[in-house]
Amino acid sequence: MKVVVQxxxxxxxxxxxxxxxxxxxxxxxxGHASRVAYESGTRDxxxxxxxxxxxxxxxxxxSAQPAVRVVKKVVxxxxxxxxxxxxxxxxxxxxxxxxxxxxxxIGFRPDAAQPFDDRCLSWQTDARTVSVWTVEGRMRxxxxxxxxxxxxxxxxxxKGESDLVRRAGKWFLIxxxxxxxxxxxxxxxxxxxDRGIVNLATTSDGINYQGRRLERYRRWQARKRAELQAxxxxxxxxxxxxxxxxxxxxxxxxxHRISKEIVSIAQRTGRGIAVEELGGIRERVxxxxxxxxxxxxxxxxxxxxxxxxxxxxAGVPFVEVxxxxxxxxxxxxxxxxxxxxxxxxxxxxxxxxxAGPADHVAGxxxxxxxxxxxxxxxxxxxxxx
Numbered sequence: 001m002k003v004v005v006q007x008x009x010x011x012x013x014x015x016x017x018x019x020x021x022x023x024x025x026x027x028x029x030x031g032h033a034s035r036v037a038y039e040s041g042t043r044d045x046x047x048x049x050x051x052x053x054x055x056x057x058x059x060x061x062x063s064a065q066p067a068v069r070v071v072k073k074v075v076x077x078x079x080x081x082x083x084x085x086x087x088x089x090x091x092x093x094x095x096x097x098x099x100x101x102x103x104x105x106i107g108f109r110p111d112a113a114q115p116f117d118d119r120c121l122s123w124q125t126d127a128r129t130v131s132v133w134t135v136e137g138r139m140r141x142x143x144x145x146x147x148x149x150x151x152x153x154x155x156x157x158x159k160g161e162s163d164l165v166r167r168a169g170k171w172f173l174i175x176x177x178x179x180x181x182x183x184x185x186x187x188x189x190x191x192x193x194d195r196g197i198v199n200l201a202t203t204s205d206g207i208n209y210q211g212r213r214l215e216r217y218r219r220w221q222a223r224k225r226a227e228l229q230a231x232x233x234x235x236x237x238x239x240x241x242x243x244x245x246x247x248x249x250x251x252x253x254x255x256h257r258i259s260k261e262i263v264s265i266a267q268r269t270g271r272g273i274a275v276e277e278l279g280g281i282r283e284r285v286x287x288x289x290x291x292x293x294x295x296x297x298x299x300x301x302x303x304x305x306x307x308x309x310x311x312x313x314a315g316v317p318f319v320e321v322x323x324x325x326x327x328x329x330x331x332x333x334x335x336x337x338x339x340x341x342x343x344x345x346x347x348x349x350x351x352x353x354x355a356g357p358a359d360h361v362a363g364x365x366x367x368x369x370x371x372x373x374x375x376x377x378x379x380x381x382x383x384x385x
Contacts, residue, residue, distance in 0.1 A: 001178070001179055001181055001309070001312055001313065002176055002177070002178055002179075003153070003176075003177045003178075003179055003309075003313075004174050004176055005146070005150045005153055005154050005158070005174070005175050005177055006146070006150070006172050006174045006175075007144045007145065007146035007172065007173050007175070008144060008145050008146065008170065008171070008172055009130075009142060009143070009144050009170075009171035009173060010142075010143040010144060010145060011142055011143075015139060015142055016171065018134040018135070018136045018139055019132075019134060019139075019164065019166070019171060020111075020166070021134070021136065022114070022133075022134040022135050022164075023110070023111050023112070023166060024110045024111070025060045025061055025135050026060075026062065026069075026114045027108040027111070027114070028060055028110075029056040029059070029060040029062055029067070029070045030070050030073055030108040030112075031105075031108050032055070032059070032060070033048060033052045033056060033070060033071055033074045034074050034077070034078075034105045034106045034107070034108065035105045036048070036052050037074055037075075037078060037105070038104070038105035038106070039105075043075065043078050044075070045071060045072060045075045048071055048074065048075060049068065049071045052071065053067055053068075053071065056070060056071075061135050062135070063133060065117065065119045065120050065133070066116075066120055066133060069114070069115050069116060069117060069120065070114075072115070073108075074106070077106045077108075078106060081101065081102075081106060085098070085101075085102070111166045113163045113164060113165045113174075114163065115161045115162070115164075116132065116133070116162055116163070116164060117160075117161050120132065120133040121133065121162050121164075123154070123158065123162075123175075125151065125154055125155040125158075126155075128143060128144055128145065128151070129142055129143050129144070130142050130144060130173065132164070144173060153179070154175060154177065157177040157178055158175050158176070158177050159176060159178045160175075160176040160178070161176060162174065162175040162176070163175075179313065181312070182312070182314065183315055184315050184316070184317050185270065185315055185316075185317070186317075187270065187271050187272035187316075187317045187374065188269070188270045189269075189271045189272075189367070190204075190271055190272045190274045190317075190319070190367045190370040190371060190374070191204055191205060191266050191271050191272070191273050191367065192204035192274050192275075192362075192364060192365065192366030192367030192368070192369075192370060193262060193273060193274065193275045193363060193366065194276065194326065194327075194359050194360075194362035194363040194366055195275065195278065195300045195303055195304070196300075196359060197215070198212070198215070198344070198345075199359050200254070200255075200258060200303065201258050201303065202357070202359035202360055202362070203262065203363050204360070204363040204366065205265075205363075206357075206360050207265075208357075208359065208360075209258045214250075214251065214254055217247075217250065218247065218251075221243060221246075221247045224243060225240060225243060225244075228240045228243070251302070255303045255306050256306060258303065258306075259307045260310060262307060263307065263310040263314055263316055266311070266314075266316045267314050267315075267316050271316075272311075272316060272317030272318065272319065272370065272374065273307055273311050273316055273317070273318050273319075274318075274319050274320070274366050274367055274369070274370030275304055275307060275318075275319075275320055275366065276321060276322075276323035276366055277320040277321065277322065277323060278300055278301070278304070278323060304320075319370050319373050321369040321370055321373055322369065326362040326365040326369075327347070327359075327361065327362040327365075328340050328341055329365050330349035330351065330352060330354055330361075331354070331364045331368060332349070332352055332354045333349060333351050333352040333354070335349055335350065335352065337350055341358050343358075344358065345357060345358055345359075346358055347361040
């Protein structure tokens with residue numbers, strides 16, 4: 001499996017100036033290639049490279065291999081735009097957002113990330129330095145630092161491109177590592193995980209990861225965003241972007257902590273992890289206006305992703321099950337009725353009287369469905385007669 005490792009660069013003032021000049025030159029070249037691609041309709045890598053390769057080398061001072069990486073970055077950007085259009089993430093063709101996206105060439109910020117391959121950037125992991133191409137020549141002995149786990153993974157599994165990133169005045173390298181897949185063991189049982197807004201995750205063991213603190217934090221951030229949006233100044237816009245990034249990092253950290261703990265429990269007890277398959281929930285569910293913001297900012301998909309990749313790294317079985325009626329079905333007698341859940345927090349079966357927290361009951365139902373799904377997945381295929 002592929003994992004990205006981020007390390008922090010420690011450049012001198014002169015080295016930082018060379019890195020900044022390199023990013024700006026590469027992104028100016030990418031902007032030029034993007035305009036050529038838009039005007040000519042060329043979207044394939046070989047075709048675009050024939051059109052702009054010589055120009056971006058002479059006009060922007062790039063060497064051969066960085067020029068090739070710039071062309072690849074532009075082609076990937078248009079491929080991503082085409083995928084977003086096909087998936088409907090830009091809305092209908094008549095929408096303002098769709099027309100703005102397709103009505104002009106893709107732009108690149110002056111400090112946008114730039115990918116480098118092993119011809120442009122080489123790692124000396126023992127010395128904790130890198131050698132990187134810049135517009136001022138090859139820069140050697142550029143120091144970097146990271147956590148012990150990151151440095152070990154970098155030394156053992158790094159493969160492929162590395163992205164040069166500048167964020168808030170600091171420099172980073174983001175490297176791709178390919179880790180061998182761990183063999184998945186046969187689970188003794190499953191931990192069912194029910195995801196929600198009030199309770200971010202509730203397991204079939206009865207462990208509840210409440211989201212009240214995160215929800216309060218998000219409401220506070222929403223009020224601050226509204227105040228900044230009302231001002232409408234350039235400074236307010238910059239602060240608004242920083243607040244959005246800070247909120248996203250906070251929610252990501254919460255999901256990392258929850259998923260790490262659930263995977264650790266599953267690995268220690270020899271069980272697998274089961275979650276509901278919630279893809280497309282925003283399109284399937286009709287909400288009141290005051291509920292839309294909460295659902296749109298609810299990081300349930302990210303929590304599922306964290307659980308999936310952490311389970312894969314640990315060799316823990318992971319399955320997604322049908323989410324239909326998991327909060328309305330009685331796990332003891334199987335009776336399914338909307339009245340089984342009189343309130344959001346409580347469950348009481350109208351047939352057998354089983355009662356308990358609604359999210360816990362949903363987690364038990366997810367676990368029970370995972371047992372059946374795992375048997376079906378691992379059942380041997382009968383030989384043809």
